[in-house]
Amino acid sequence: MIWETIKAQAKIHGSKTALICHDKKYTYSELVDSVEKLSATLSTAIRPGERVLFASEKEYHYVRMVLACDALGVTFMPTFPNLSDEIVERIKNASHPNHIILSEDDASKLEPHNKGLMFAKGADDLYTVIFTSGTTGEPKAVPHTRMACIQGSIQNILIQTLTSDDVILSQLPPWTIGGLYLYTLPGLMKGCTVICEMFNARRYIQICKEYKPTIGIIVPAMMLALSKTRGWKEADLSHWRELGFGSTVCPKEMLQELFDKGAPALRNLYGCTETHVPMFTHLATPDDPYPLQIHITDNYDFKLDRYGVAWIKGDCVTEGYLNQETPIDKDGYWCTGDVLETQHNLLFYKSRKTDLIKVNSYNVSPVRVENMFIPHDNVNEVCVTYRDRGLGEKEIVAVVSTDSEINSLELMDFVKDKLFQYEIPKEIIVTKNPLPRNPMGKVQRHVVKEQFVE
CATH class of the missing domain: 3.40.50.12780 (ANL, N-terminal domain)
Structure with missing residues (x-):
């Protein structure tokens, strides 16, 4: 229904700009024509029900590929580009793709299956698999059915009361659930102009x-x-x-x-x-x-x-x-x-x-404490963790990344009146190094604690 709805919009808004990605633009007619050509090419090598692991450095490639997979009844599994071989292996082990397209060279190596195709799309078919790290850093393969993706897209149209007059700026990564289903696909389904960058x-x-x-x-x-x-x-x-x-x-x-x-x-x-x-x-x-x-x-x-x-x-x-x-x-x-x-x-x-820190019987949210630092002009990143004091007691420690000359006393003066007494960090550590992140891009609190606090 997602692809069919966008095709229907092309009949109404054929010459209207559908998708903008840097210097690349598609009208609705051009987008539909491009997807149909792509799906025709893919259909010679990929059969309905198979899974395609996909990545590209160009955002609009994700849009074209998810719609081509929709047209073919193929499961679309997007991930981010330029992954290390180790991470690709982890993702493959998590999701078992039939085909892997992480570059133009991969696409050229697809082999024809020389078999007839029968397209049958069911509501419970696996439509997409999105990868998330949770708190572990290990890729989790999250599947969603065709019906779930349709309902999710429609829900976002209704919540945000989208109309064809809207111009949507979609800047979340296109390999995430938000990057595709929060704005991009709902916007195209409604006839909007979508800027996907x-x-x-x-x-x-x-x-x-x-x-x-x-x-x-x-x-x-x-x-x-x-x-x-x-x-x-x-x-x-x-x-x-x-x-x-x-x-x-x-x-x-x-x-x-x-x-x-x-x-x-x-x-x-x-x-x-x-x-x-x-x-x-x-x-x-x-x-x-x-x-x-x-x-x-x-x-x-x-x-x-x-x-x-x-x-x-x-x-x-x-x-x-x-x-x-x-x-x-x-x-x-x-x-x-x-x-x-x-x-x-x-x-x-x-x-x-799992992030809550117990301080003198109070549950301290590190996110709340971090948010008191963020408005400071010279703070690039901040991670709030803790130091063990013994006998089960903990004290709050904030690690701040900056490329400017600031000291911990200045930062303490900036945040202390905004926090409860038990939330105030006992120490603020300032570093000019970026904070460590896992392969999926999330700050690793336990690594910050190991590197800067222990």
């Missing part, structure tokens, strides 16, 4: 001036990068109809800065690779006293266990990892591992359960 701070400001996007997302890491560009200070965000934020908890100072620059509404988006996105959301306006609150969306149900960890159930939730056991209870609820808390009779995200 990985985030670049200078390019972001240029895009906003040239195309005036109405729907998109911004995360704290993006704002940190933007704050270091000359054009950000004078940036006008009034062209947005709705600007999403997510990935982690955004500091309120950052949200206020977006409002001050003219953004009329900010949407809190909380989702997971396993559930499609978003399962929780909230649309905040400048006068909203609690912009970080979240509400469950249609097609999902949730419950909190005694630790405050959210368990999610819904038609778009994966039925289980391909390569390991999945935390799903007898009632069909999947464990997110995320702690939610109630304040002012409203629901808020707090932290990953």
Whole structure:
């Protein structure tokens, strides 16, 4: 239905720009023609029901490939480009692809199968497999059915009330669930113009001036990068109809800065690779006293266990990892591992359960503490961890990465009045080295602790 819906939009908006990726542009007619030619080529070597592991340095290649796989009834398994051989082997072991296309050379080596094809698309067919590291760094293969991807895309159209007049800026990596199903595919299904480019701070400001996007997302890491560009200070965000934020908890100072620059509404988006996105959301306006609150969306149900960890159930939730056991209870609820808390009779995200730090009987969210550092002009990255004091006691330690000359006393003065006494770091360690990340791109708290604290 995703591919068929986009083809139907081509009949209505044939000459309209459908996809922009740097200097590459497709009208709806050109996009459909390109996908049909690609699927015709692939059909000589790939049969319905097979799995294709795919990567490219060009974002629009992911869009063309997922639609070609849709047309052929083939499972699309995107990953990021330029992986080491070791990581590719881990992903292969996790997902067992029939074909691997990680370069143009790989594509040229596909061998014809010389067999007739029968295209039969079922709602429960495996449509895509997305890879996530969770907290382990080891790739998890997350499968989603055709129906789950259709429902997830439709849900995002409805939540964000997309119309063909919208210009969408999709800057999440196109090998992620958010990169494809939050904006790109829903936007094309609705006849929007979609700008599909990985985030670049200078390019972001240029895009906003040239195309005036109405729907998109911004995360704290993006704002940190933007704050270091000359054009950000004078940036006008009034062209947005709705600007999403997510990935982690955004500091309120950052949200206020977006409002001050003219953004009329900010949407809190909380989702997971396993559930499609978003399962929780909230649309905040400048006068909203609690912009970080979240509400469950249609097609999902949730419950909190005694630790405050959210368990999610819904038609778009994966039925289980391909390569390991999945935390799903007898009632069909999947464990997110995320702690939610109630304040002012409203629901808020707090932290990953495994990241909470016990200090004098208080559960400290490292994300909350990190967010107090992020607005500082000279902070590039921050990771909050702990030092063992013995007898089970812990103390908070913040590790800050910067390329500027700042000291721990300056940073302590910046954050201490924003935190509860038990949240204040006992030590702030400043480094000019980037923080260690796992192969999937996430900061490794345990490695930070080993390198800088122990």
